[in-house]
Amino acid sequence: xxxxxxxxxxxxxxLDGEMTAAERSAFEASLQNDPELAAEAESMRHLSESLKAxxxxxxxxxxxxxxxxxxxxxIAQMEAEEAREREKAxxxxxxxxxxxxxxxxxxxxxAAFAIAGLVWTQNSSSGRSTILSTYTPNPSVKAQVIENTExxxxxxxxxxxxxxxxxxxxxxxxxxRAESDAEVATTTLFDENGSxxxxxxxxxxxxxxxxx
Amino acid sequence: xxxxxxxxxKETQSSKPExxxxxxxxRHSCFLILSSFLILNSSFCPAQQPAPVPAKKPATDGKVWGxxxxxxxxxxxxxxxxxxxxxxxxxxxxxxxxxxxxxxHFEVIGxxxxxxxxxxxxWVVPSRDLFLKIDSKGPAADGGMNLHLQVWREQQVLVKTxxxxxxxxxLFIGGPKWRDGxxxxxxxxxxx
Numbered sequence: 395x396x397x398x399x400x401x402x403x404x405x406x407x408x409l410d411g412e413m414t415a416a417e418r419s420a421f422e423a424s425l426q427n428d429p430e431l432a433a434e435a436e437s438m439r440h441l442s443e444s445l446k447a448x449x450x451x452x453x454x455x456x457x458x459x460x461x462x463x464x465x466x467x468x469i470a471q472m473e474a475e476e477a478r479e480r481e482k483a484x485x486x487x488x489x490x491x492x493x494x495x496x497x498x499x500x501x502x503x504x505a506a507f508a509i510a511g512l513v514w515t516q517n518s519s520s521g522r523s524t525i526l527s528t529y530t531p532n533p534s535v536k537a538q539v540i541e542n543t544e545x546x547x548x549x550x551x552x553x554x555x556x557x558x559x560x561x562x563x564x565x566x567x568x569x570x571r572a573e574s575d576a577e578v579a580t581t582t583l584f585d586e587n588g589s590x591x592x593x594x595x596x597x598x599x600x601x602x603x604x605x606x
Numbered sequence: 607x608x609x610x611x612x613x614x615x616k617e618t619q620s621s622k623p624e625x626x627x628x629x630x631x632x633r634h635s636c637f638l639i640l641s642s643f644l645i646l647n648s649s650f651c652p653a654q655q656p657a658p659v660p661a662k663k664p665a666t667d668g669k670v671w672g673x674x675x676x677x678x679x680x681x682x683x684x685x686x687x688x689x690x691x692x693x694x695x696x697x698x699x700x701x702x703x704x705x706x707x708x709x710x711h712f713e714v715i716g717x718x719x720x721x722x723x724x725x726x727x728x729w730v731v732p733s734r735d736l737f738l739k740i741d742s743k744g745p746a747a748d749g750g751m752n753l754h755l756q757v758w759r760e761q762q763v764l765v766k767t768x769x770x771x772x773x774x775x776x777l778f779i780g781g782p783k784w785r786d787g788x789x790x791x792x793x794x795x796x797x798x
Contacts, residue, residue, distance in 0.1 A: 470768070478747060521748060523775040523795075526768040537765050542778075545704040549778045552757075552764055557783035558735070564784065566674055566689055566716025566733045574664060574726045581729050583718075594729045601761045604734045 405435055409442055470526040523548040567591050665724040667742040668751050669796040670771070671695070672730035673717040675702065677709035678787030689714040695794075698776075702790065705778055709787060719796070722751065735760060736781055736789060746770045751795055757781075771795040 407413050408421050425432045525548055528537040532554075540549040558564070570586045581594040593605045671692070676685060691698060691714055699712040706712075716732030722742045730738040736759055743752035750772040757764045757779060764781070771777060772795060779791040 474770075521772055521775060523750070523772050523777050524770045525777075526770065529766045531763055531766070535764060537767070540705075542705050545701040545778075546774070547701055547705060547776050547778050548769075549705050549780065550765065550767065551780040552782075555759075555764065555782040558789065560785045562735075562784075564674075564676070564685070564715055564733060564735050564789070566687060566714070567718065567731060568689060568716065569718035569720065569731060572718075572720055572729065574723060574728070576664075576726055583729075583731055592731065592734065594731060602729070602737075602739070602758060603761070604731070604737075606734070 401431060405431070405438060408435070409438055466527045474524070474526065522546070525550060664726060666721040667724050667745065668722045668798060669719065670722055670728075670730060670740065671717065671719050671792075671794050671796055672732055672738055673792045674715045674732040674736055675790040675792055676713045676715050676784065676787055677702065677706050677790055678711050678713075678785070679709050680786060681711050683786055684711060684713045685715065687713055687715050689717060692717070698792065701776070702778065702792075706780065706788065706790065712790070715789075722753070730793065732791075736791060738791065738793065743768070746772075749773060749798075755793070757791060773797050 404413075404417075404421055408418065413421060425435055522541065525539045528539060528550065530537050530552070535552055535554045538551040538553060540551060542549055567583065568585060569583045569591060572581050572583050574581045579596055583591045583594065585591050591606070595603055595605065597603050673695075676687075678684060702712045703710060718730045718732045720728055720730045720740075722728050722740055724742055728740040728742070730740060736757070739756040739758065741754040743754055746752045750770045753769050753771055755765075755767050755769055757767075759782065765779075769777065771793070774794075776792055776794040779793070781789040781791055783789075
């Protein structure tokens with residue numbers, strides 16, 4: 395004997411066209427014998443058609459670029475964590491000296507040498523700053539990340555930026571310290587003498603404004 | 607005995623003088639006015655409020671040095687900025703030269719030593735034209751720091767990035783062209 399939940403399940407499968415031909419025939423026969431079930435089926439069919447008519451089959455993901463960049467950040471973080479775990483495992487392996495008593499000393503020594511080299515290489519790179527992800531809201535701007543070992547620096551090259559007009563004066567600050575006021579969301583910048591240089595606040599759009 | 611005679615007798619017998627109803631009415635009005643004044647005064651007078659608690663210094667995760675650099679190949683085109691390279695950054699021009707060839711001259715236009723606040727955003731503002739917003743994401747391995755950075759050009763964000771900054775390993779950002787050279791942003795985590 396079928397329970398009401400079984401009937402609902404069959405009803406949904408029938409509506410979604412998931413039944414085999416035999417199942418569909420049997421179910422449609424039961425609809426003819428059960429007016430209550432038939433009424434429910436008709437009601438659900440109307441509801442389904444109404445939803446399909448008013449809602450698009452696909453909806454665009456809001457802020458897709460930001461969403462994708464956050465996924466990339468998470469992937470990069472997971473890879474960095476895995477690399478650190480591998481590094482620890484290799485380092486602990488390199489610490490074992492029991493191979494000195496083994497007969498295959500030459501082969502083991504070569505392997506250990508290779509591992510030590512790998513550890514040295516990885517340790518030397520782990521002291522560097524790293525970029526996990528970049529996102530340029532302006533699609534005409536591209537960010538290229540470079541690890542420059544010679545300079546011992548990590549570089550983000552921003553390409554596609556509009557140049558600053560040559561006649562524009564670029565004035566620099568020498569900020570010695572800053573004080574943040576969380577209540578009014580401002581940061582006050584001071585010079586070495588304690589004089590206020592500028593105040594950073596945000597406008598209604600969340601964009602920073604500098605008041606001098 | 608008339609009523610007036612009786613009142614005089616009572617006054618001489620008792621030490622308390624009897625008040626006229628008008629006097630009682632006046633006293634009552636004065637009491638109400640005085641009470642109202644005292645209540646208002648105690649509510650709004652700032653002198654009677656407790657002294658303000660001094661602001662607590664916010665927690666920090668570290669300190670960064672940020673600088674806006676003008677790179678050019680022609681020494682004659684330098685801006686004449688009075689800013690000096692800090693003593694611990696003397697090798698910075700040579701390092702920049704290895705990355706941003708063919709530029710050979712690197713001039714500090716502005717610089718900013720900034721605490722990285724643990725709970726709030728921090729701003730590194732060596733210039734009003736190009737500056738940086740930092741959000742701390744906590745310490746990283748080897749004494750590094752996980753940061754979310756945003757490079758702003760006035761009111762336009764140029765790039766957002768998640769980075770791990772480590773001491774002795776600066777981050778160089780190649781910014782917009784200016785005059786016959788280019789503006790660069792340098793950010794370096796300072797030793798604790």
